[in-house]
Amino acid sequence: MERNQLSRQINRMRQSLFDQGSLDEQFVQLELLQDETNPNFVEEVVTLCYRDSYRLILNLEQALQKSPLDFNQLDSYMQQFKGSSSSIGARKVKAQCTLFREYCKSGSGEGCFRTFQELKKERTALKNKFEAYFQLKRQAGPSQIASRPK
Amino acid sequence: MESGFSSPRSDVFPVGLRVLVVDDDPTWLKILEKMLKKCSYEVTTCCLAREALSLLRERKDGYDIVISDVNMPDMDGFKLLEHVGLEMDLPVIMMSVDGETSRVMKGVQHGACDYLLKPIRMKELRNIWQHVLRKKIQEGRDIEGHDVFEGLQILRNGSDRYDDSQFLRVEELFSVRKRKDVDKYEEKEFGETCSTKKARVVWSVDLHQKFVEAVNQIGFDKVGPKKILDLMNVPWLTRENVASHLQKYRLYLSRLQKENDPKACFVVGMKQTDSSLKDGDGNFSVCSSLGVPQTDVTNSSFSFSGDNFLQNVDSIGCEADRKRVVQEQTSEPKRAAATELIKTRCTHMKFNNSFASVESEGKLAACYPWVEAPQMKLKQESKPHQVQINQLPSVSSISSGRSATEKDKGSSIESKAPYSEDCSQPMVHLNPPKASTDSCSGKAKSFNEINDHFEPISTATAPLGVKNQNVIDLSSISTDLGSGFPFSSFDEDLQGYLFQDGCYPKNLEQIIEFPDYGDPGIFTEGPTHLYDAMRFGYEYSYDPTEYPVIDEGLFIA
Numbered sequence: 078m079e080r081n082q083l084s085r086q087i088n089r090m091r092q093s094l095f096d097q098g099s100l101d102e103q104f105v106q107l108e109l110l111q112d113e114t115n116p117n118f119v120e121e122v123v124t125l126c127y128r129d130s131y132r133l134i135l136n137l138e139q140a141l142q143k144s145p146l147d148f149n150q151l152d153s154y155m156q157q158f159k160g161s162s163s164s165i166g167a168r169k170v171k172a173q174c175t176l177f178r179e180y181c182k183s184g185s186g187e188g189c190f191r192t193f194q195e196l197k198k199e200r201t202a203l204k205n206k207f208e209a210y211f212q213l214k215r216q217a218g219p220s221q222i223a224s225r226p227k
Numbered sequence: 228m229e230s231g232f233s234s235p236r237s238d239v240f241p242v243g244l245r246v247l248v249v250d251d252d253p254t255w256l257k258i259l260e261k262m263l264k265k266c267s268y269e270v271t272t273c274c275l276a277r278e279a280l281s282l283l284r285e286r287k288d289g290y291d292i293v294i295s296d297v298n299m300p301d302m303d304g305f306k307l308l309e310h311v312g313l314e315m316d317l318p319v320i321m322m323s324v325d326g327e328t329s330r331v332m333k334g335v336q337h338g339a340c341d342y343l344l345k346p347i348r349m350k351e352l353r354n355i356w357q358h359v360l361r362k363k364i365q366e367g368r369d370i371e372g373h374d375v376f377e378g379l380q381i382l383r384n385g386s387d388r389y390d391d392s393q394f395l396r397v398e399e400l401f402s403v404r405k406r407k408d409v410d411k412y413e414e415k416e417f418g419e420t421c422s423t424k425k426a427r428v429v430w431s432v433d434l435h436q437k438f439v440e441a442v443n444q445i446g447f448d449k450v451g452p453k454k455i456l457d458l459m460n461v462p463w464l465t466r467e468n469v470a471s472h473l474q475k476y477r478l479y480l481s482r483l484q485k486e487n488d489p490k491a492c493f494v495v496g497m498k499q500t501d502s503s504l505k506d507g508d509g510n511f512s513v514c515s516s517l518g519v520p521q522t523d524v525t526n527s528s529f530s531f532s533g534d535n536f537l538q539n540v541d542s543i544g545c546e547a548d549r550k551r552v553v554q555e556q557t558s559e560p561k562r563a564a565a566t567e568l569i570k571t572r573c574t575h576m577k578f579n580n581s582f583a584s585v586e587s588e589g590k591l592a593a594c595y596p597w598v599e600a601p602q603m604k605l606k607q608e609s610k611p612h613q614v615q616i617n618q619l620p621s622v623s624s625i626s627s628g629r630s631a632t633e634k635d636k637g638s639s640i641e642s643k644a645p646y647s648e649d650c651s652q653p654m655v656h657l658n659p660p661k662a663s664t665d666s667c668s669g670k671a672k673s674f675n676e677i678n679d680h681f682e683p684i685s686t687a688t689a690p691l692g693v694k695n696q697n698v699i700d701l702s703s704i705s706t707d708l709g710s711g712f713p714f715s716s717f718d719e720d721l722q723g724y725l726f727q728d729g730c731y732p733k734n735l736e737q738i739i740e741f742p743d744y745g746d747p748g749i750f751t752e753g754p755t756h757l758y759d760a761m762r763f764g765y766e767y768s769y770d771p772t773e774y775p776v777i778d779e780g781l782f783i784a
Contacts, residue, residue, distance in 0.1 A: 106258075106346070106349060107258065110261045110262060110349070115261065118261065122254060122257055125253055126254040129252065129253050129254055130254075156298065156324060156325060157251075157252070157298065160252055160296075160298075161252055163346045164258055165254070166346065
C-alpha cells in the first residue's frame with residue numbers, strides 16, 4: 078500500500094522532471110544502464126556530475142572576475158561544463174551553457190554574467206529536485222524498479 | 228565484467244572487444260564504461276591523454292580501439308589521435324560535446340574513424356566494432372583474395388582453432404592470417420602491386436631513431452625506403468615497413484604545418500585518382516585500389532609497397548585519404564603525372580597557400596619530397612617515436628589540375644614557424660623550426676639547409692622520445708603550467724565568494740563524504756585533481772573540510 082503510494086509519488090516526481098524540461102533523453106539512458114550490478118548507478122552518476130562540475134563552476138566564477146574578461150577561457154570552461162551537464166541530461170542547464178557560449182562568441186560580458194547566474198539557478202533547482210527524488214527512491218528500497226519511459 | 232555467455236563457442240567478435248576510453252570528465256568516463264560493458268566489451272578507462280598513451284605503449288596489442296574526448300587538459304585530443312594512429316595504428320573514435328563541422332572535419336583529418344557527439348547513446352557504442360573490423364579488412368586487402376576470405380570466415384564462424392574459454396579477439400583472428408601471409412609471401416618481390424602483408428612492425432623509439440638518423444644521413448633529397456633500410460641495418464625490417472613509416476612520418480609533419488593554414492580544412496577529394504597505381508616504374512608499388520597515377524616515378528628514389536602504408540592510410544577510414552596519402556608518397560620530379568601527387572604533397576606542407584592553386588610546374592616536383600623532409604626532421608627531433616601519418620589536409624586542390632604550384636612549395640616550409648603558435652600545450656609542442664622556410668623554392672639543396680636548421684631544435688625540444696620520459700616531461704610541464712596561473716590559492720576567497728553568490732548551501736560545516744561508487748577505476752581522482760590544481764592554480768583537494776563541497780553532497784540519506 079504504502080509502497081505503491083511511494084512508487085506513484087516517485088514516478089510522478091520523475092515524470093515532472095521531464096515535463097518541466099529539466100531532464101532530457103540522456104537521463105533515460107542512465108536509467109537503462111542501471112542494473113543489478115549497479116543498483117544506484119543513476120544516483121552515483123548524478124552525484125559525480127555535480128561534484129565534478131562544481132569545480133568548473135568555481136573556475137567560471139573566477140574567470141568572470143577577471144578584467145578584462147577572457148572569453149576564450151570562459152568558453153573553454155563552459156564547454157567542459159556543458160559536456161558534464163550533458164552527461165546527466167540536464168536540459169535547462171545545458172541550454173544556459175549554450176547561451177553562455179554564444180555570449181562568449183559575441184564578446185558580451187554582460188550576457189555572460191546574466192546567463193551564468195541563470196545557469197547556477199537552474200543547476201541548484203535541479204539539484205534540489207534530484208535530492209528529493211533520490212531520497213524517495215532510497216526510501217522505496219531496492220525493490221523499486223527504475224521507471225521506464227512511457 | 229561478467230560475460231554471462233552460456234556457450235563460449237558462440238562468443239564471436241565483437242564480444243570482448245578491448246576498448247580504451249580516454250576522457251577527463253569523470254562522469255562521462257563512468258557512463259561510457261558502463262555502456263561499453265553492457266555491450267560486452269572489455270573496458271579500460273583513463274582520464275589523461277598521456278596516461279592513455281603510456282597504457283597503449285605498455286601493451287602494444289592490448290587494445291582494439293580507442294575512444295577519446297577531444298578536449299583534455301594535458302593533451303589535445305587530436306594529438307593523441309595522431310600518436311595512436313602512428314604508433315599503434317589503432318582505430319580511434321573522437322567524442323565531443325561540440326559538433327561544429329570544423330571540429331568534426333579536423334577529427335577526420337587527423338585520422339579519426341568516427342566522431343561522436345555527446346551525449347552519446349549506447350547504440351552508437353555498440354557498433355564501434357565495425358571500425359576495428361574495417362581496419363583489419365583493409366589491412367588484409369593486400370593479401371590475395373582467398374586469404375582475406377579466410378580471415379573473414381574465421382570471423383564469421385568463430386573458428387575452432389581458438390580456445391573455447393576465450394573470447395575471440397580481433398588480434399587473434401587476424402594474427403593467424405598474418406602468420407600465414409608472412410610464410411607465403413616472404414619471397415615476394417617488393418615491387419608487386421599487391422604488397423605482402425607482414426606482421427605489424429612496432430616502431431619503437433629506438434627504431435624510429437635509427438630511421439631518422441638514416442634519413443638524415445642519406446639526405447632528404449635522396450631518401451628512399453631502400454636506402455634507409457640499408458642504413459638502419461635492422462635485419463628483420465623490410466623495405467615495406469620503412470616505406471610505410473616514411474610515409475606516415477611525412478604526412479605527420481606536413482599535417483603539422485598544415486595546422487597553421489586556416490584554409491586547411493578540406494575534404495579529401497581524390498576520387499579522380501583512380502588510375503591504378505601500379506608499380507610501373509618499380510618505384511611505387513601500392514595496391515591497385517589506391518589508384519594513383521604512377522607515372523614518372525622513375526626518378527624517385529622511393530620504392531615502397533603500400534601494404535603497411537595502406538593499413539595506416541586506411542585507418543583513416545577514408546578511401547580518398549588513402550589515395551591522397553599514396554600520392555604524397557610519390558616523389559618523382561616529374562610533374563605531369565606526378566602533379567597530383569605533388570600537389571597533395573605540397574598542399575600538406577604549405578599553409579599560407581590557398582590550396583586551390585596547386586597547379587605548378589615541375590619545380591614543385593623537385594622539391595616536394597624534400598619539403599617534407601624538414602618536417603620529418605622536426606618531428607623526429609621533438610618526438611622521435613611519434614610519427615603521425617593521419618593527416619589528410621586539403622586535397623581538394625588535388626582533384627583539380629595536375630600540377631602543383633610552385634608557390635605551394637615555396638610556402639611549404641614557412642609553415643613551420645606558425646605551427647608553434649598553434650600548439651596550445653607546451654608539452655606537445657613541437658618547436659617550430661627556426662629555419663627559414665622560404666628556402667623551398669624548388670631547389671633541393673634548400674632542404675639540407677632546413678635539415679640543419681632543425682638540428683638545434685631537437686636539442687631544444689623536450690626529449691619526449693622515450694615513453695617514460697614522456698610522462699615525466701609532461702608532468703613537469705604541467706606543473707609549470709599551474710604555476711603560471713594568477714590565482715595561487717584562493718580557497719578562502721572562493722568561500723567568501725560563494726556565500727555572496729547565494730547559490731550554494733550555507734551550511735558549509737556539513738561535511739559530505741564522497742560516496743564510494745564502487746569503481747575506483749573511474750576516478751583517477753588523485754592525479755587528476757592534483758593536476759587540475761596545478762592547472763587552475765589552486766589547491767583542489769578532495770578534503771571536504773577546506774573545500775566547500777556541499778554542492779556535491781546531493782543526496783544525504
